[in-house]
Amino acid sequence: MDKFVVRGGNPLLGTIKVSGAKNSALPCMAAAILTEDEVILENIPQVRDIETERKLLASMGAEVELGYGRAQHRTHIRCAVLSDPVAKYEIVKTMRASSLVLGPLIARTGVARVAMPGGCAIGGRPIDLHIKGLEAMGATITQEHGYLEARTDRLKGAHIVFDKITVTGTEDLLMAATLAEGETLFENCAREPEVTDLAALLIAMGANIEGAGTSTIRVQGVAKLHGARHRINPDRIEAGTFLIAGAITGGDLNVDCCEPAHLSALIYKLEQCGVRIDVGTDHIRVRSGGDLKAADISTEEYPGFPTDMQAQYMALATQAEGTTIVTENIFENRFMHVQELNRMGANITVQGRTATVQGKTPLQSAAVMCSDLRASASLVLAALVADGETILDRVYHMDRGYERLEEKLRGVGAQIRRMGDVFGKK
Numbered sequence: 001m002d003k004f005v006v007r008g009g010n011p012l013l014g015t016i017k018v019s020g021a022k023n024s025a026l027p028c029m030a031a032a033i034l035t036e037d038e039v040i041l042e043n044i045p046q047v048r049d050i051e052t053e054r055k056l057l058a059s060m061g062a063e064v065e066l067g068y069g070r071a072q073h074r075t076h077i078r079c080a081v082l083s084d085p086v087a088k089y090e091i092v093k094t095m096r097a098s099s100l101v102l103g104p105l106i107a108r109t110g111v112a113r114v115a116m117p118g119g120c121a122i123g124g125r126p127i128d129l130h131i132k133g134l135e136a137m138g139a140t141i142t143q144e145h146g147y148l149e150a151r152t153d154r155l156k157g158a159h160i161v162f163d164k165i166t167v168t169g170t171e172d173l174l175m176a177a178t179l180a181e182g183e184t185l186f187e188n189c190a191r192e193p194e195v196t197d198l199a200a201l202l203i204a205m206g207a208n209i210e211g212a213g214t215s216t217i218r219v220q221g222v223a224k225l226h227g228a229r230h231r232i233n234p235d236r237i238e239a240g241t242f243l244i245a246g247a248i249t250g251g252d253l254n255v256d257c258c259e260p261a262h263l264s265a266l267i268y269k270l271e272q273c274g275v276r277i278d279v280g281t282d283h284i285r286v287r288s289g290g291d292l293k294a295a296d297i298s299t300e301e302y303p304g305f306p307t308d309m310q311a312q313y314m315a316l317a318t319q320a321e322g323t324t325i326v327t328e329n330i331f332e333n334r335f336m337h338v339q340e341l342n343r344m345g346a347n348i349t350v351q352g353r354t355a356t357v358q359g360k361t362p363l364q365s366a367a368v369m370c371s372d373l374r375a376s377a378s379l380v381l382a383a384l385v386a387d388g389e390t391i392l393d394r395v396y397h398m399d400r401g402y403e404r405l406e407e408k409l410r411g412v413g414a415q416i417r418r419m420g421d422v423f424g425k426k
């Protein structure tokens with residue numbers, strides 16, 4: 001398994017480019033199931049989860065060209081024939097977001113078999129709300145041998161109020177509703193930009209959707225959808241991770257090709273910490289504003305402070321003067337990075353869903369273990385300011401959602417390299 005070797009101490013200087021959003025690309029690729037025409041998606045990030053989605057769609061009979069080289073960051077998908085509408089466990093177990101094919105499959109073919117995603121490091125992450133919504137739209141869903149089997153003649157519009165705000169639940173059911181008979185009214189929807197991005201693609205494919213990006217979405221079902229070409233949003237979590245990298249190293253970093261409007265909660269919080277932020281149209285400049293000050297966060301659904309930025313922010317909080325209270329309201333076990341940060345010299349205690357960070361604590365290099373995508377990013381940020389050389393193991397977690405992270409960081413002055421598993425060498 002690959003490792004990262006990071007020597008701390010360099011301020012990050014220059015321009016770093018943000019890739020397309022993994023969490024937009026995944027539902028948009030699944031949306032191609034809804035039509036027999038070709039769907040072309042631009043600005044696709046070259047990350048492991050996208051390759052997993054390609055394998056998943058191809059395993060069902062889709063033709064998927066995932067652009068490397070000539071067609072960098074683009075994919076052409078045609079689901080003319082879905083010969084095997086099954087999301088197999090071997091693939092689903094590596095990526096929970098595979099459940100995003102459930103709604104499109106049952107809407108397009110009337111049948112779907114999707115392996116139940118197991119839990120994951122950050123929480124149980126059930127998909128009961130996806131199931132309840134499809135049943136409300138007339139699907140019959142049974143569970144056997146670890147698989148969900150969904151059947152229907154044709155989905156019917158319904159009035160669905162989400163018990164909890166769920167991003168992929170909103171996306172899954174939104175896709176299903178586009179081909180349902182009649183009108184579907186969704187309330188208590190997720191308002192994340194990834195939902196809005198998906199809706200933009202669906203509308204380009206001929207869907208009739210109003211209200212995406214708000215908590216109430218209305219869909220008039222249509223008989224068929226056609227192909228479309230769509231450009232994926234910039235990745236707001238990658239952009240946020242780079243903003244914190246610039247702040248924590250006391251650098252002067254221009255985060256380019258991003259959408260500042262998607263980062264308001266983080267920008268507001270970084271300014272409270274004393275970080276200097278200059279917002280442009282598609283870029284943000286982040287500079288040190290002197291000593292960092294502690295500022296509490298509480299993760300909320302969008303447009304609140306994103307749970308996917310909590311671990312990265314906690315690394316910054318270890319360098320802020322004072323006590324930072326971090327409350328994680330979305331997932332029940334999203335503090336896996338705390339123990340590793342403490343092994344680097346941080347002073348963090350956890351009580352239920354609240355972590356208390358005492359800063360400022362100098363961080364020392366250590367051998368640390370990555371546990372999930374965003375916790376891994378938090379450890380990279382800590383290593384960028386730690387004294388000495390930190391070894392991060394299991395960086396495949398990062399490869400799932402960050403494109404060429406070490407190259408991008410090296411390009412702005414970080415001392416970071418990837419160390420493959422050389423046989424017999426540590």
Ligand code: EPZ
Nearest residue numbers: 023097125126127128129130165166167168308330331373
């Ligand atoms: C999406 O996950 C993202 N993944 C996650 O990003 C992100 O952390 C999360 O939204 C919250 O913003 C993708 O978009 C692929 P949820 P999702 O359904 O949709 C509970 C990353 O780092 N819930 O919004 O799976 C659930 O347990 C990943 O890129 C139910 O109870 O999250 C959680 O407590 C990590 N029943 C809460 O809702 C359901 O049927 C929010 O989960 C669905 C969800």
